[in-house]
Amino acid sequence: MQKGVAQYMGEVVVAITGASGAIYGKRLTECLSNLGVQVRLVVTESGELTLAHECQTDKETIAANYSAILEDGKNVAAKSASGSANIDAVVICPCSGTTLGKLAAGIGDNLVTRSAIVALKERRKLIIVPREAPYATAHLENMAKLSSWNTIIIPASPGFYNHPQSIDDLVDFIVARILDQLGLEHDIGKRWTGKEIQ
Ligand SMILES: Cc1cc2nc3c(=O)[nH]c(=O)nc-3n(C[C@H](O)[C@H](O)[C@H](O)COP(=O)(O)O)c2cc1C
Numbered sequence: 001m002q003k004g005v006a007q008y009m010g011e012v013v014v015a016i017t018g019a020s021g022a023i024y025g026k027r028l029t030e031c032l033s034n035l036g037v038q039v040r041l042v043v044t045e046s047g048e049l050t051l052a053h054e055c056q057t058d059k060e061t062i063a064a065n066y067s068a069i070l071e072d073g074k075n076v077a078a079k080s081a082s083g084s085a086n087i088d089a090v091v092i093c094p095c096s097g098t099t100l101g102k103l104a105a106g107i108g109d110n111l112v113t114r115s116a117i118v119a120l121k122e123r124r125k126l127i128i129v130p131r132e133a134p135y136a137t138a139h140l141e142n143m144a145k146l147s148s149w150n151t152i153i154i155p156a157s158p159g160f161y162n163h164p165q166s167i168d169d170l171v172d173f174i175v176a177r178i179l180d181q182l183g184l185e186h187d188i189g190k191r192w193t194g195k196e197i198q
Contacts, residue, residue, distance in 0.1 A: 022047065032179075042111045042112050081114040087115075095128040099112060099128075100130055100139060103128075103142070127154060129178070159173055
């Protein structure tokens, strides 16, 4: 596992789209910042709505609080969407069914989708955190397609085996799985030891 920024030389794009669960993207940005990783934050228009509705905050505040570089979600010329830029990974957290569908169709019509398509073509790590209930067959087929293209899919479905005591614990369960997949050492949430059930 990589430890902090010394081995993690590039930047990570965190994209918040309009699925419920904006708090996951907010907390992920905070944790990456605490680990010394430079975040480029991109929020779709619908993501701005859910951030305001669910977290009573906005992208400018998150960027300022966690030293993230805020990019214009409509600007496909931004660094996050560049194939030659030093970007290590793109995490769409949460990922709406709309964004999921665009990716499965190869559509890069805004900075979030374009950054993700660039990640696919450059073989960069792409992680998506979809949330919907129930899933339409279209969602499931789109996830299967993206998975076959090496996208890591972490559903916004926290586990309960570590006895979460708060919403923050549930959020951290998912954020910890994302950090694991990014290869970052961290102490977010509890890990299973194997001694819990005797
Ligand atoms: C309050 C609210 C909650 C939403 N929750 C979800 C959700 O959990 N999953 C989803 O796929 N779409 C959800 N949507 C719909 C998306 O925001 C909508 O499909 C939008 O087109 C997504 O666009 P984007 O992917 O560009 O952000 C929600 C919308 C609102 C207003």
